[in-house]
Amino acid sequence: IKFSLSPSRSRDRLSTNVPGVPLDEKNLIIKALNLYRQKTGTDKFFWIHLDKKVPTGAGLGGGSSNAATALWAANQFSGSLATEKELQEWSGEIGSDIPFFFSHGAAYCTGRGEIVQDIPPPLPLDLPMVLVKPQEACPTAEVYKRFRLEKTTPVDPLTLLEKISSSGITQDVCINDLETPAFEFVPTLKRLKQRMIAAGRGQYDAVFMSGSGSTIVGIGSPEPPLFIYDEDEYRDVFLSEANFLTREENEWYKQPASATATDPASDVSKFT
Numbered sequence: 001i002k003f004s005l006s007p008s009r010s011r012d013r014l015s016t017n018v019p020g021v022p023l024d025e026k027n028l029i030i031k032a033l034n035l036y037r038q039k040t041g042t043d044k045f046f047w048i049h050l051d052k053k054v055p056t057g058a059g060l061g062g063g064s065s066n067a068a069t070a071l072w073a074a075n076q077f078s079g080s081l082a083t084e085k086e087l088q089e090w091s092g093e094i095g096s097d098i099p100f101f102f103s104h105g106a107a108y109c110t111g112r113g114e115i116v117q118d119i120p121p122p123l124p125l126d127l128p129m130v131l132v133k134p135q136e137a138c139p140t141a142e143v144y145k146r147f148r149l150e151k152t153t154p155v156d157p158l159t160l161l162e163k164i165s166s167s168g169i170t171q172d173v174c175i176n177d178l179e180t181p182a183f184e185f186v187p188t189l190k191r192l193k194q195r196m197i198a199a200g201r202g203q204y205d206a207v208f209m210s211g212s213g214s215t216i217v218g219i220g221s222p223e224p225p226l227f228i229y230d231e232d233e234y235r236d237v238f239l240s241e242a243n244f245l246t247r248e249e250n251e252w253y254k255q256p257a258s259a260t261a262t263d264p265a266s267d268v269s270k271f272t
Contacts, residue, residue: 057137059211
């Protein structure tokens with residue numbers, strides 16, 4: 001995301017590289033900037049360009065991370081009128097996933113997701129991953145509409161976190177209770193996960209769905225399984241390598257060194 005101050009005293013201007021992305025108050029970036037002005041009383045407006053890399057409906061928090069970045073950037077351009085804690089608390093008013101991004105990159109979240117407890121990274125930051133997202137999206141509302149509390153796993157999440165921290169990541173600790181309703185909505189996702197597990201034995205430490213879908217994550221290798229390349233069914237999937245990101249206190253997330261450098265004095269940048 002690139003930010004600059006706008007000479008306008010009445011509106012923000014948002015542009016993007018992806019057609020179909022809303023550029024008005026339906027976009028979480030604009031919602032975040034409106035929220036910031038409401039909470040702080042600042043009269044600053046912004047020009048924002050969103051170079052979108054995370055596909056919509058992927059379950060990767062692309063929109064939520066954009067909103068958090070917008071709040072952070074607005075605060076920097078306004079002389080830090082709010083504390084990080086205030087930004088985190090306010091962000092929960094427009095999205096349950098946004099407060100997480102004001103953690104330092106690893107957190108235990110409860111409530112709707114807005115209660116965020118920072119934790120030390122439980123896994124090595126250089127642990128490679130591959131993201132595989134088919135064309136089918138999983139609208140969050142549709143997944144939660146099919147969610148049944150009685151079908152959730154009874155295991156305490158803190159127990160799973162302790163196992164990951166002490167013994168590393170394995171298939172049995174990667175539990176996502178949203179997989180069942182998501183696989184019901186998009187049945188081909190279940191097959192994709194099962195095939196990645198079967199094809200990736202010895203390649204992936206675990207395979208699981210991210211968030212409410214529809215991205216399937218293979219953790220332990222940056223390479224997708226060969227059938228993704230060989231079969232027409234998967235010709236149009238979104239593929240990406242991934243790694244964990246963290247941030248320091250009073251700093252925002254930085255692009256990896258391999259990414260294109262940007263001028264920190266003129267914009268606030270983040271993978272979106």
